[in-house]
Amino acid sequence: MRAAVIYTGIFVLMLMLWTPAGSAQRAVGGCDCIPDQVIVQLLDPATLPAVAAQYGLDPQPVSQVATPPIFLLTITNGQTPEQVVAAMTTPAPGDPRVIFAEVNRKLSQVERTGLDWTQGRSWAIGRSWAIGGSSKGYSRQWFTQRIRLNEAFEQGQTRGEGVTVAVLDTGIDLSHPAFSGRLVEPKLRWDFVDNDSDPSEVGTLRVDPAFGHGTHVAGIVAITAPAAKIMPLRVLDQNGEGELWRITAALIWAANNGAEVANLSFGYPDDVRLIKDLVECADVGTTPNGTTFPIGANRMAVVAASGNGGNRIPVFPAAEDLNGMLGVGASTRVDLLAAFTSYDRSWVEVTAPGEDIVSAIPGGRYALWTGTSMAAPIVSGITALVRAKNPQLTIPHDWLDIVKETSVDKRFGNVPPWGEVRLNRVDALCAVTNTINCPIPSSVTTDFGIDYKQTK
Structure with a gap:
């Protein structure tokens, strides 16, 4: 409504x-x-x-x-x-x-401006050249080549068939051509902000910086796992803000309505118990202290963006370090850690391309956006591919382990401000073929003026 x-x-x-x-x-x-x-x-x-x-x-x-x-x-x-x-x-x-x-x-989308724990990075601010991209640019962009997505489709013989990915965000442009035939049926969608069944985005392009965030994130899932279904759940308001109880409701909804992967491109600076317990329950059915949530036997993996602080300060829920969740940082075109990424190797488990990613925005258009919010849905999409490829694996952390263990293990020494960096950049082909020693592509070793010393 x-x-x-x-x-x-x-x-x-x-x-x-x-x-x-x-x-x-x-x-x-x-x-x-x-x-x-x-x-x-x-x-x-x-x-x-x-x-x-x-x-x-x-x-x-x-x-x-x-x-x-x-x-x-x-x-x-x-x-x-x-x-x-x-x-x-x-x-x-x-x-x-x-x-x-x-x-x-x-909590907030991690690209929202004005937060002291993350940097705002938006196409709506000083990036007017990015507005008005094309469907060709969307389908042929750089990140699909870097993660070898087309090779994964061909050799893995899967595009995510039978898997549903819930996108908890600012909503979605339901009529965008990027989502034609790719959304769950209307009764499975929900707006947890306005309490109705229409999770459309609310706001105005170039006026509200959060407007388009959910559409952009969902569009990245759609290109990474094109046969998967997307469940749009609006949990962030016009300003890109939400709250924990609302997120809890949306995660329970997602699990009970068939989602096996949930993408969270938002964060908050403090550790909390409620989401941690729910993610553990969605992974194995209960928590270590015996708490259960009303999701029955349904199981769901969770993927969370690490934040854009450009430092080591933890951003939750990505920093929870749970078996049933992957914290995702952003990598660059040349397989380095993006300068804006919140990162510490103790809690950021994988990275994915996150700079200048082309995806859908409201009004049937396309644009570039930069941030770990763009990296997370790539990982969510690859998780959907792995789940579709391995129907015998029923525990979500098994799917996430494959995504992590088949990533490109590129290591660097002391890189300010993050210290030791293990890139672990996801690779769709290695993931769907379960290739543990994924090859490290050749690339340059400097980016954004930062000197990287590769150790592996």
Whole structure:
């Protein structure tokens, strides 16, 4: 449902039932989170009234999910979310009735401008030459050659048939020719911002910097795995912002409606428990502490962009370092780490081309965009190819392991500001043929003025 004025209320999932949250999104003190809300998991749901009374919370949850239950609760005593979480969790080990408590923090597309933990890199800013590309440029661009995509189609005999990739983003231009015949049926799409079945993008080209992000990301999935289906799920608003509970709802929706790969081209600067537990459950059915989510036997791999900070500062969820998720950095045309990439070898497991990638934008057009948001959907597409090629493998981390272990293992010594770099640039041909020692192509060893010393 589209309107001239966008409704900004928060909608959340309660075992697939929708409930509007009354608070508007704004920063609270130093917390970039939803005001008047906390997320709490209790060992025993029967203790909720007592816990709510002690910490100034409404005992009637806004929503809940998982077993043991994870509640989204409203703060009623005027304290900030950070103050309530601190009261529950400090001093360690905290309230014994509480498994974890955290704020319902906001998150953003990693190309969004104005963030202190990532750099905005957009075709909409100083890149007007990139607007108005062609379908020919889309189908013949450099990254498909670098990852040997056509060779993978021919030798692997798969283009992602039977696999669905969920794209959690700003929405999509549903009528763009790049998606003709490639989207899931309408009943499987959803807008988690406006709470309706039309996940179209909202905004204006060149006015709203986030506008087109989801369409561009989905277009990259479409070219990498052209026979896979794309499930567009709008979780980021017109400003490129979302929040954790909304993402949780969308991931559960995706898993329950047939998605086997989920692409997350967004991030946040703090570690959180809720998404970590859900990703672990989507991988193997439960978490180490026994938490389960309402996804039944459905399993789903998750691919997340590492962020564009150009430093080693972790960006989550990519930095969670989970078996069922790959954190993805960006590589260049000459197989070097892109200068803008947030990277540390401890949590960025693979890279993929991420500079000047041609893809779809709203209005049936094409444009270039740069960022790890563009690298992640290449990895999501290759994961779909691997899944289609290996139907006997039913655990998502097995598909992701193949993508990682068949990557181009190009290593460099001390590269400021990242230290030791292991590129691990994905290769579609090696992935679908399960070739572990993927050959290192010849290339130059400098880029963006950075001196690289290759060690392997």
